[in-house]
Amino acid sequence: MKMLSTSPRFIAGGQLTRGRRRLGLVSISSWIVRSIKPPPTTICGSGGGPPVTANRVRLRDGRHLAYRESGVKKTDARFKIVFSHGFTGSRFDTFGASPEVIKELGVYMVGFDRPGYAESDPNPDRDVRSAALDVEELADALGLGPKFYLFGNSLGNHAVWGALKYIPERLAGAVLMAPVINYRWPGFPPELASETYNKQEVGDQWALRVAYYAPSILHWWMEQSWLPTSTVIKGTTYFPNKRDAEIRKTRIADGSQKKKMDLATQQGRYESIYRDMNVMFGKWEFDPMDLPEPPFPVHLFQGDEDGLVPVTLQRYIADKLSWIKYHELPETGHYLSSVPGLGDRVLRTVFGNPSSK
Template identity: 70%
Template sequence: MGAGRHSAGVWGGKKVGIVVAVGIAVGSWFYNAIKPPPPKICGSDGGPPVTATRIRLKDGRFLAYSESGVPKEKARFKIVFSHGFGGSRSDILRAAPELIEELGVYMVGFDRAGYGESDPNPKRSLRSAVSDVEELADALELGPKFYLAGFSLGCHAVWASIKYIPERLAGVALVAPVVNHRWAGFPKDLAKEVYKEQQVGDQWSLRVSYYAPWLLHWWMKQTWLPTSTVIKGTVPLPNKLDLQKHIESIENGTSEMKKKLATQQGLQESFYRDMKVMFGKWEFDPMDLKPTPFPVHLWQGDEDGLVPVRLQRYICSRLSWINYHELPETGHFLSSVPDFGDGVLRTLLLKSSST
């Protein structure tokens, strides 16, 4: 009997050991499976070459930028531009050269952290986005105040700048700013209704970005899981001009080329960190922002297939101090609208400076 108990005890111990070993093996496999690859930093061994002008930030990272317009020493207006998802430092407010010269406009676009030739930031956040904007403006000696504009997802840096550095801003332009459905200021019924109108893959991508950001890189790699239609390039575009622009960019190769340049240091450092910051848990709700001493303008197309116009309208109804400009029969890519950039500059700079 004693020997039997001993054998049973040994076998029981072995079973526990096997279970623990299997658990460790599975855990190790899963950890390695969800762990993103290291970034290919520009200028490092095996990394992309450095071709852009860059500044060194206080934390040691490099930030790439591109200047346009009149020389900043002669500029009457100085604008920093925050590009959207998949964009780059070359993205700015496109306007007629004659108007830029007439108004005396200097613009600087920059690769946001992890994009293009700007170093990745493993601690990316709303505050770090603001810090990058402010440090760039200071390094280029743009003065105590400057104008700030952003497009689409890049507007998270604009909202955060309104929150954290209002004393540095002379005026703000938000162009088709992306919305986080989980901002507390939205009525729950409205946010839920609009959320469910999205493609299933987009719903799940936003859900993972919010609840399990550590899983996002793995999730987006799985072809059998519902993932972002924006990244896959299959997002429905109800506006005819948007759809035409999308098809043309695929056919002429510009879409693939832009994506390759934007993500050359790694999808994790550009696209996925963007999603984690934009659709994750915000430190503040934009709808709680107080009226600003500077003008804020927001442009939105009523046929935008990426940013729900109903949520944008609600934000601007709550923030009545925002000058809301809704364009009829217009989609997300507002730069395709004839003379759009000219109108933004005239509105932001001339009307703002006269108030």
């Protein structure tokens, strides 16, 4: 029987091999950590960060929210609206109402950069509740009074759901426009949620899985190029609605889509759109379908040809929450602010005849 050598040379060789293995494992681990960890945030107004050009309010925790006011003067307004923008949006977003109708009805509106977007400071503790409290603090800082209206667009509607849960006493009314849904809200029948979830592109399914089950690696997942990822980020989602498809094509061609994305993500994609995904598609503290009826009207506008939000799930929510005034728009997609006349219709639906108020 051949015995293993116990010479110093043999032992040293074995130790060297094990040392190299350990070094290799450490190197791999370090590479994984570096890959997963998002790059440093380039905060507006900091050294090397984008400049601050917008009006901003300072919140209790020291963060700043950038905002933009429009419509009639605040002191002359009959109705005051806080507008929560969607994915890749900013304080410049609106819901497409005409200046004439805004003036006629006496509407004041403030749009704001949600945390981490454009010129608002990031919030590492961002969640649905903090989104609602940010809206409340902004309204108080601008002196909007004890009650105001809250409008949300697309993914920005998580702030509206949060407000209905956490600060309903501050709202005079709420409007959800093409609100993005979370497939894992418990109120959805599992078979209906699975059916619609599985109709998405594989990359979109995986992006939502990672946002829910492994949010700490979402930045890495979205930035890597060898596994399927979100078609929404890449701008290749199939749009069944012709207007949506044409709008996206035009925005890509004229560069406005890139300009919009660059503004939204100028402090880093992680603090803006990726953290948005973690909040919207992660684990919620409550199910919107368990919300009690509020003492004010809530309107929901949804296109029946929306390629980003399944209309079947939106119908289920509206049926479950019978107090929601549901408006399904025929032959309409996701970009509701671009639908001619819809913004005016929304205002007239919500506020009616101003002389009767």
